[in-house]
Amino acid sequence: MFNELLQSSVLIGILYSGIRLAAPYLFAALGETVAQRAGVLDLGVDGIMLMGSFAAFYVVFETGNLWLGVAVAVAVGALMGLLMAVISVTYQAEQGISGIGLYLFGLGLSSLLFRVMIGSVKGVSGFPILRIPVLSDIPVIGEIFFNHNILVYLAYLMVPVIWLLFDKTTLGLKIRAVGHNPEAADSLGVSVNRVRYFAVIFGAAMAGLAGATLSIAQLNVWQENITNGLGFIAVALVYFGGWRPLGVLLGSLLFATVNALQLWVQVKGINIPSDLAVMLPYVLTIFVLIFASGRVRQPAALTKPFERSG
Amino acid sequence: MSNATGRSSSSKRLGGDRLFDALLPAIATLIGLLFGAILLLVLGVNPITAYGSLFQGAFGTVSGITQTLTKATALLLVALGICIAFRGGVINIGGEGQIIVGAIASTAVALALPNLPGMLLIPLTLLAGALAGALWGGIAGVLKARFAVNEILSTVMLNAIALQLMNFLLRGPMLDPEQAAAGTNVPQSATLPDQVWLLRLVPRTLLHTGLILAIILAVLVYIFLWRTTVGYRIRAVGLNPSAARYAGIPVRRYMALAMILSGAFAGLAGAVEVTGVHHRMIEGLSGGYGFSGIVAALFGKLHPLGAIPASAIFGGLLVGADKMQRSVQVPNSLVVAVNGLVVLFVVASDYFVKRRARRRVADVPPAAMPPLAAAVAAESQG
């Protein structure tokens, strides 16, 4: 019965879907990685995504300008990040709880704005599929990898960008330092809180971008609570990835591809209960981590606010 | 170490300080509501009317108070578990899933033993819920202890898994035979035998004896954490794992234990919701308690006794906000946004309390103390 799944068209379909589905997770989780590497756990990603996705949708709905929508989503995400940073960095709030507060705020405010500014579910034309010339003509590979909308490409492009940021730039070094040993960083003249502000705001801007990916590139509609908890999964994927961009990439791809697989399992009429099929990506993500990971040290100062002593 | 410096300075001023500390969350709540007032004004609603009905709805009528306390019961049970977990250094955001499996298990037990007298069936049912929650939390705990799987990851995933498990059970094995017969297949279980229903404290309201149970448990958790060796070790592990390890405490085992206990309380909350409020397993039963319980616990400074008023206040905020939504007819989402703001401001206000605490406990180097640890330290020295 599983032969059904081994047809090449199905396998291509699963991989294609997996790559597409992973994009919003990737944006959000990479952004969260930057924040966490600097020592700040932002549990409010889902709320930021909701705000970003609404902002992008609203701008495109009113103006039709897709890139303006992206820009506004990034800006709104950054503003939410600024709020998080003020509360969690300056006022040293317990980060688990401030994240939940931010989530509730974003969830409520985005729905409220939707009611006031749009009122009913509408559609927009989002980013079209952008076939990469030449590459998209390669059989199989082209179909799977080079046949997406531009935000999907951008999401994958962020993986090496974040990697470079961490490993090759002074800023990345500072981010890692304030997350690992803020006292030492401080004594070397790094402004711990300024770096953390940057990291949190940057991460939130990425979450805004993740929201835009949903609302103006992949779904092209907006509805209350459109993310449905996607942001929380993204936070979990940061732990899966062990705070490394490549790990986050693998985690996002695994989760998304298994999700695509379970949809195909259902569509192909393979006889397992639908609920158990839906469970599959969640179960497998845990299992893979059990067998695949060594002990990864988390940023030592994660969730710990910094106060200069003496 | 002592805080003699603090005590011996001006005790009068200090008393004022402490009163200020205690009032600070209230002030922060007001600031949060003030921002909410701006949103209300934009919608053309008079904020004074709106907030009047919020307070009236939460604390101003008998029915409002019973609603608040009913909500506080579930919040408190979850919050107690959160106190244990966070004190033990594990972040349990799997309350939702643990509530669901607790509710499932207790429903299954109550339905399987319909002829048992209530005296036996009630404890058995509640125990089943707690055990199931402990198991669900335990999975995350063991994964962390044995395989270094981070608990935030596993609890997020386990929440989703529990939800699907519930979907699966409620449309097949546990589906109400009446629903199956009528062909409507609405996902809910059969009604529990009525000897297992918890007594209602106030007739014609949902307030049930679970509240008393939760308060007793709060005291027990306090005794457990502060008066027993196991509790002390859990706190030691949370406070400083390396020091605890150095002192010969098996850190990972105690982290797993904290997670198991935390899950047990959330599972119990599920069982109490089933036996006290709904009298059956039903979708929408966990409805956010797993997260709001965290907020309640942290509002209560992660102290089991502090969690009692914190749950009542936060429960009141939720109940009152719903009332406000009804009386001035604003979208429910406004209420959610305002709650979010209140959480943000209250948690930020803690900063001022901590600063004062640090000044009082001057001999503890603040940079080495995360806020949680500082609070614990201040308390154990007090």
Next chain:
Amino acid sequence: MRRLTPLFVLLLIAALALAACGGAKTAAPAEAPAAEAPAAEAPAAPAEPFKVAFVLPSPVTDLAWGQSMYDGLKAVQAEMGEANLEIAYSDSMFQVADAAAAIRDYASEGYDLIIAHGTQYGNSLFDVAKDFPETSFAWGTAVDTGADKGLKNVFAYEAAAQEGGYINGVLAAMMSQSGVLGVVGPVEAGDAKLYIDGFKAGASATKPDIKVNVSYTGSFGDTALAAEAANTHIAAGADILTGSAQQVVGAIGAAKDKGAKWFGTQSDQSSLAPESVVATQVFDWTATIKDMIALHNAGTYGGKAYTLTLANGGLKIVYNAGVAVPAEAKAAADAAMKGIEDGSIKPLP
């Protein structure tokens, strides 16, 4: 800190006690007449607007189950005039205990009819209905008016979603070029399951060799997964899709982008994708609402169960003018509709 905590606790207990005492004094007299008030006023003062409260688990803008009732209420209000029908609603009441509080609260504030738009609210509704015998309550999806519990003031309502599902299935089977249909379901239960079973039955009765692929997202609100499910169906060869619950807006978006056709249910979805939506089974609650209001005004507060069907006009197949339906498909659908109305076709296998 240790000293502080009991102080804090004491303060709060004191505050609570004060609030309780203060509340009890003002509330005791206020609540008792509240229960009586509607009885005394309703027949005496026809100039008072009829007050309806509406409690639902999803947003009123869900373009599905919740919106179907909201649109119905709005339509009745437009007909009766805003001065004569007052509507209050509490939406997104996913948590049953909150909904229960809302239902009781509306009842004590003298609303004439309280609509609890979710089956999960049933138990709470019966509890409240007992205490407010002169207030009408309605709930759905349900058939139980609580008569066996001695209640006389509860209406129940449901929609025979399988009927329109069947018609949509017939149309989809007739119009499909590829012979593959895709269904994006939420959770495999209740109304959604009825609709999907009807759709499958209608499709295979029309074209026995048609393939109907069904997938569920395991959630009512997972818009992103619903969109991917739609994409998957299309990749698996489906050229016509359907689905239910608020999540489908994602699937409709995907169908629109890929040029697939869509059949809707619950609320008219053609505005979202005018070039894709062929037809929607619309739940039209206006007749039900009007009947309940009329009965209430005549002194009958409940006891009736409503089922929306094609025969009684509660279910409507609304075609979207923007998409051409071949004449023979339309004819087959009309024939099936007649068959269901006269009972010769059973929409559920």
